[in-house]
Every structure is written in C-alpha cells, then in structure tokens.
Amino acid sequence: MNPNEPPIIDFAPFYANDSTKEDLIHQIRRACEQFGFFQLINHAIPTEQQTAVLQHSSEFFNLPLETKEKYNQATGGFNRGYERLRPQNFEKRTKGDLKEGFYLGQDLPLDDAYVVQRRFGQGPNKYPSEVPDPKGFRRVMDEYHDAMIELAVAIMQVIAHTLGLNEDFFGDFCDHPVSILRLLHYPSQEADASDLERGTKAGLGIGAHTDFGAITMLLQDDTGGLQVWNNLSSEWVDVTPVPGAYVVNLGNMMMRWTNNRYLSNLHRVINTSGKERYSIPFFFSGNPNHTIRCLPGCEDEESARYPPITVHEWMAGRYADTYGTSDGKAIGDMRQEPGL
Ligand SMILES: O=C(O)CCC(=O)C(=O)O
Numbered sequence: 001m002n003p004n005e006p007p008i009i010d011f012a013p014f015y016a017n018d019s020t021k022e023d024l025i026h027q028i029r030r031a032c033e034q035f036g037f038f039q040l041i042n043h044a045i046p047t048e049q050q051t052a053v054l055q056h057s058s059e060f061f062n063l064p065l066e067t068k069e070k071y072n073q074a075t076g077g078f079n080r081g082y083e084r085l086r087p088q089n090f091e092k093r094t095k096g097d098l099k100e101g102f103y104l105g106q107d108l109p110l111d112d113a114y115v116v117q118r119r120f121g122q123g124p125n126k127y128p129s130e131v132p133d134p135k136g137f138r139r140v141m142d143e144y145h146d147a148m149i150e151l152a153v154a155i156m157q158v159i160a161h162t163l164g165l166n167e168d169f170f171g172d173f174c175d176h177p178v179s180i181l182r183l184l185h186y187p188s189q190e191a192d193a194s195d196l197e198r199g200t201k202a203g204l205g206i207g208a209h210t211d212f213g214a215i216t217m218l219l220q221d222d223t224g225g226l227q228v229w230n231n232l233s234s235e236w237v238d239v240t241p242v243p244g245a246y247v248v249n250l251g252n253m254m255m256r257w258t259n260n261r262y263l264s265n266l267h268r269v270i271n272t273s274g275k276e277r278y279s280i281p282f283f284f285s286g287n288p289n290h291t292i293r294c295l296p297g298c299e300d301e302e303s304a305r306y307p308p309i310t311v312h313e314w315m316a317g318r319y320a321d322t323y324g325t326s327d328g329k330a331i332g333d334m335r336q337e338p339g340l
C-alpha cells in the first residue's frame with residue numbers, strides 16, 4: 001500500500017477502554033489534521049451485516065430502470081429514494097457522474113415534529129416492494145442505519161477527546177441526527193486516460209468534492225477506485241479497500257468547528273476496474289437545530305473564520321448550492337458536490 005494513503009486505525013481500544021485508548025486518540029487526531037481521512041478496523045459492525053446490506057443494495061440496482069424510477073428521489077419531497085445515472089445532457093462539458101444511488105434515512109412518520117417543521121433530511125423512507133426480499137431489505141437497511149448511528153456517536157466521542165474536550169461534548173449534536181445512507185452503484189466504465197489527464201469528469205464515477213456534514217463512514221466493496229487528495233504530497237492517492245473497514249472522512253462541519261485545524265478533504269471515484277462497484281456511504285450531520293460554532297480551544301489570533309450556523313441552515317444551503325440551477329450551473333460544475 002502507498003505510504004501516502006490514509007492510515008488504517010484499529011478501533012478496538014475504544015471498546016477496551018484501557019490505556020491503549022490514548023494511542024487511538026493520538027492516531028485519529030493526526031489523521032484528522034493531516035488527511036481528514038482514515039480507515040477504521042475492529043469496529044462493532046459485523047461483517048455479515050455489511051455483506052447483507054451490500055447484497056440487498058445490489059438486488060435493488062438489478063431491477064429494471066422503470067421500476068427503480070418509481071422510487072425517484074425527486075418525488076415526495078423528502079430526498080429519499082432513487083437517483084439515476086446522470087443524464088448525458090445534465091452537464092455541457094462532461095457526461096456526468098457514472099453512478100446511481102438510493103437514499104435512506106431514519107424512517108420518520110409525517111407527524112414527527114421535525115418532519116412537520118421541514119427540518120433538513122427528516123422524513124419517511126421509500127422501501128422498494130419489487131426487490132426479491134422486500135421485508136429483508138427494509139429490516140437490513142433499518143438495522144444497519146441504527147448500528148451506523150451508534151458507531152458514528154462512538155467516533156464523535158473519540159474526536160471530542162482528540163480536541164481536548166469532554167467525551168460527551170457532541171452529545172446534543174448527536175441527538176435526533178440527520179443521518180443518510182446512500183447506496184451507490186458505479187457501472188464499470190471505459191478507462192479514458194485523456195479525460196483524466198484533462199481533469200474533466202467524463203471519466204469519473206463521482207467528481208472531486210468534499211462532504212457537507214460532520215463525518216462520513218463509507219463501506220466499499222473490493223473493487224477500488226476511491227481517491228483522496230493528499231495535501232502533503234500534492235497528489236491523488238487511492239484509498240485501497242480493506243475488507244470490512246470503514247473509510248471515515250471529515251465533512252465541512254469539522255472545519256467550521258475546528259477553524260480549519262481539521263481537514264475536510266477532496267475525494268473522487270474512478271472505476272476503471274472493468275467490473276461494477278458498490279459502496280455505501282453513511283453521512284452523519286447531527287441535530288438540525290444544533291448550532292455549529294468554533295470550538296473552545298480552536299480560535300486563533302484572528303478569532304473564528306466561520307460564523308455560527310445551524311445544521312439545518314448549513315445543510316440546506318450546501319444542498320441548494322450544489323443541486324440548484326439558479327446560476328445556470330449543473331451539479332457537476334462545482335467542486336463541492338453531493339456529499340451529504
Ligand atoms: O463511493 C465512494 O467511494 C465515495 C462516495 C462519496 O464520496 C459520496 O457519496 O459523497
């Protein structure tokens with residue numbers, strides 16, 4: 001593995017809660033400062049659960065397009081469901097990202113207070129009934145979503161430690177969070193070296209972007225293709241798949257909290273493996289009413305770089321910027337795109 005790749009970090013000390021935890025905190029602090037990316041092994045999510053969620057995901061994407069379109073994300077207003085491959089005319093300059101997706105969150109009823117208030121990312125799920133095992137799909141996705149929230153809270157506790165804060169510092173943030181599972185399918189694509197050299201996105205599964213929230217935890221299959229920008233060596237480096245690991249990366253909120261001490265780094269996907277790729281990012285963005293402000297100890301002489309903003313305002317604003325067409329730009333024209 002390239003030594004410039006993000007580090008692989010063993011999470012077992014978190015559960016052991018013994019003296020090895022200090023070393024874990026140190027490794028995560030360094031990864032957050034240098035990369036904003038790391039791979040986490042020995043976490044609490046069983047391999048069987050990961051395998052099941054990938055299996056149900058591929059069964060959904062195997063359905064005919066017109067069936068998948070019945071669950072289109074653009075209908076219903078809650079941003080859940082199917083997002084098709086970018087239509088070719090979506091961008092003038094390029095063919096658009098070569099992936100299709102399916103969004104799931106906490107399945108909230110329409111009379112939930114946050115849903116009534118139209119808080120960002122809160123609402124009911126869409127569950128496909130045409131998959132081979134609809135009940136299994138629903139159960140596996142819901143259980144996995146809950147397990148991912150638990151792991152996200154654990155990671156946020158360690159991140160609090162890395163900043164010299166109390167373990168429960170992010171407790172309010174983690175309560176009733178915006179949290180989205182994004183099932184992704186990247187068809188295999190032609191390797192188009194000239195496109196890659198020109199830096200256009202015609203050859204990309206997902207164009208270079210940063211994620212918007214607090215942390216993203218990504219499960220990827222063994223295909224490979226995810227790359228992250230290494231600020232120190234000024235190059236794109238692969239994030240080589242490690243079986244069962246989560247690729248954890250910091251979203252934009254982490255830069256706002258830490259006044260840029262921690263990085264929210266650019267990443268992209270190029271699937272030239274010759275086979276299909278499946279990945280499942282989980283975006284953890286916190287309670288919509290929580291205010292993100294510079295953390296104690298992170299102000300510099302100039303004070304905070306970013307004004308306080310609520311999770312709802314930040315997420316809705318980023319989303320409108322990147323999906324909006326008011327300035328005539330399509331999503332693929334932006335560097336910061338659809339990471340929730
Ligand atoms: O599929 C991947 O490996 C990355 C996906 C991603 O970066 C995103 O959905 O924001």
Ligand SMILES: [Fe+2]
Nearest residue numbers: 210211267339
């Ligand atoms: Fe992303």
